[in-house]
Amino acid sequence: MDSTMKIAVIGAGTMGSGIAQVAAQAGHDVILFDTRREAVDKALAGLHRTLDRLVEKGKLTADAANAIHQRIRPASDLKELAGSGLVIEAIIEDLGIKKKLFAELENVLGPGAVLATNTSSLSVTAIAAACARPERVIGMHFFNPAPLLPLVEVVPGLATDAGLAPRMYALMQAWSKTPVICKDTPGFIVNRVARPFYGEAIRIYEEGIADMPTIDAAMKSAGFKMGPFELMDLIGNDINFTVTKTVWEAFFFDPRYKPSFTQQRQVESGRLGRKSGRGYYMYDANGAILPPTSQTSAGSLAEDPAVQRRAAAGSLSGDPAEVKVIVDRILAMLINEAADALFWKVASAQDIDLAMTKGVNYPAGLLAWADQQGAGHWLEKLESLQAEYGEDRYRPSPLLRRAARESRPLTSY
Ligand SMILES: NC(=O)c1ccc[n+]([C@@H]2O[C@H](COP(=O)([O-])OP(=O)(O)OC[C@H]3O[C@@H](n4cnc5c(N)ncnc54)[C@H](O)[C@@H]3O)[C@@H](O)[C@H]2O)c1
Known part of the structure; x- marks a missing residue:
């Protein structure tokens, strides 16, 4: 998995907007989808302000900030996510709604795509059970605010392919995060x-x-x-x-x-x-x-x-x-x-x-x-x-x- 892989983030709230920023800062093209278009617009406006502040503080050049912003594209239809190598879901914490989304995603994404959930408290295994191919589903639990807190808990579910957690671990290191691997148990x-x-x-x-x-x-x-x-x-x-x-x-x-x-x-x-x-x-x-x-x-x-x-x-x-x-x-x-x-x-x-x-x-x-x-x-x-x-x-x-x-x-x- 390299920076040419397209990342999709679903849910443009507190966590999704932060995760989209992290992925774009790591050099990926990012698609940000939310059922509420205004949430995506708000997230992009917020990202603009954050990047401007980083430029003012001298932590980022104006060109780099612009490039990060350009890398995040809004989407208004799930179909636009086709071609993504990794989808990170950060929608409402509801098992039924997450399962429905994961089942829909399988119809949109290619066979090699990885489906990750940012759930804090649900079972990754239960979410993955909605998929015909649960072996490509994994938990990737970021912390709030995602751009600032380095930890990512990488959580393989019961049916997750054994090689996926190490791959996600390496990807998170490439994103300058601090990954840990943990069992799919309550609260991680x-x-x-x-x-x-x-x-x-x-x-x-x-x-x-x-x-x-x-x-x-x-x-x-x-x-x-x-x-x-x-x-x-x-x-x-x-x-x-x-x-x-x-x-x-x-x-x-x-x-x-x-x-x-x-x-x-x-x-x-x-x-x-x-x-x-x-x-x-x-x-x-x-x-x-x-x-x-x-x-x-x-x-x-x-x-x-x-x-x-x-x-x-x-x-x-x-x-x-x-x-x-x-x-x-x-x-x-x-x-x-x-x-x-x-x-x-x-x-x-x-x-x-x-x-x-x-x-x-x-x-x-x-x-x-x-x-x-x-x-x-x-x-x-x-x-x-x-x-x-x-x-x-x-x-x-x-x-x-x-x-x-x-x-x-x-x-x-
Ligand atoms: N807020 C935190 O501190 C935190 C930390 C770690 C993990 N999480 C987890 O991250 C996830 C998101 O939390 P949040 O705080 O960002 O929530 P949030 O309410 O800020 O944002 C959720 C977004 O998801 C959108 N959404 C809802 N259903 C959708 C669907 N079916 N398809 C697409 N978009 C949909 C909503 O419109 C909203 O914009 C949850 O699973 C939560 O448990 C939250």
């Missing part, structure tokens, strides 16, 4: 391993151990760029809640992934986060956390003026012991999740760590982080949580137990 790597960052933070808040700004500040003091509540507000509580719920259901209701009422109520009340001006925190028009106003009514903790003031100042109320309790608990759960993904062979240790640093900007890979203190240290923390709460949620991964018993680094498995 990142959306599975990251769950406790949100879920355990909410539990700590719900139990009244600490308020939201304290939890956020604690996690930032451990090196994370954003705290869990700030990040959920940025992602959108509706999206984050849906991912949590989908992963929980897909794992046959494993209590480890159980969603929370706190987040469900946020969604029900329309407090979706930055995009709605209010989530766990309140925001100004520029997306900055607002200090409390005199109109603020008391009610929930996040509405407490004192809490909002601390959130706006980004300050930490807790003493070092409180910070340690928060960080240790969330980190122990994250490490357990990473160890469990490795135990179930979702991906290699190296790819699990790469995914969390390159897809969600974690300060270090979780397995390498765990190895600094040793598996026994984290096993002890999980066992004490499990003893305290008596919940399966805190059950240690068999790999954490094995690594502790064998005194081996997790990264060596």
Whole structure:
């Protein structure tokens, strides 16, 4: 697969427009299709603005920007995709609609074309089952914003040809991305391993151990760029809640992934986060956390003026012991999740760590982080949580137990 291969991107929303930009920047001719023509027009206008900014910043010459723009062609009929070597689908997250599209694509594309889905939470195998030739279907999960975040999870389905994942891996490297290969399991790597960052933070808040700004500040003091509540507000509580719920259901209701009422109520009340001006925190028009106003009514903790003031100042109320309790608990759960993904062979240790640093900007890979203190240290923390709460949620991964018993680094498995 070289840069002369024509790429088609289906769905010109947040992800599709970013993926089209990435492919065009890598030198491919790109066809961008959406059932809504206005979505394609909006994506192309957005791309123009992005490229102009890159030229202004001196990161791109005007000629290069122009060439990238010229390489992306809008399409208003699926038939125009004929001749594409690779199609990347980034439409609405709905299994029925995706399956229908994949079945239609087979009638349009040549026999050698590869069909990729950018699904975050659906089974690649289930999407591929709509095709007469499921061996050429694969997951290629980019992260938002696609032009900026390097990670791409390459996900072969059950029927995917064995040679396809290495081919897509090499292509993503040629696009200057950081690919990882993972099994077709719920949440792939990142959306599975990251769950406790949100879920355990909410539990700590719900139990009244600490308020939201304290939890956020604690996690930032451990090196994370954003705290869990700030990040959920940025992602959108509706999206984050849906991912949590989908992963929980897909794992046959494993209590480890159980969603929370706190987040469900946020969604029900329309407090979706930055995009709605209010989530766990309140925001100004520029997306900055607002200090409390005199109109603020008391009610929930996040509405407490004192809490909002601390959130706006980004300050930490807790003493070092409180910070340690928060960080240790969330980190122990994250490490357990990473160890469990490795135990179930979702991906290699190296790819699990790469995914969390390159897809969600974690300060270090979780397995390498765990190895600094040793598996026994984290096993002890999980066992004490499990003893305290008596919940399966805190059950240690068999790999954490094995690594502790064998005194081996997790990264060596
Ligand atoms: N937004 C993210 O952070 C993110 C990250 C990784 C993966 N994803 C996945 O990427 C996919 C797209 O997500 P998004 O956030 O870009 O959505 P979006 O709503 O921004 O865009 C989806 C686009 O698909 C178009 N569309 C819907 N049905 C179509 C069809 N049958 N044929 C052609 N076009 C159709 C819509 O008109 C819309 O423009 C989803 O599968 C999502 O799970 C999203």
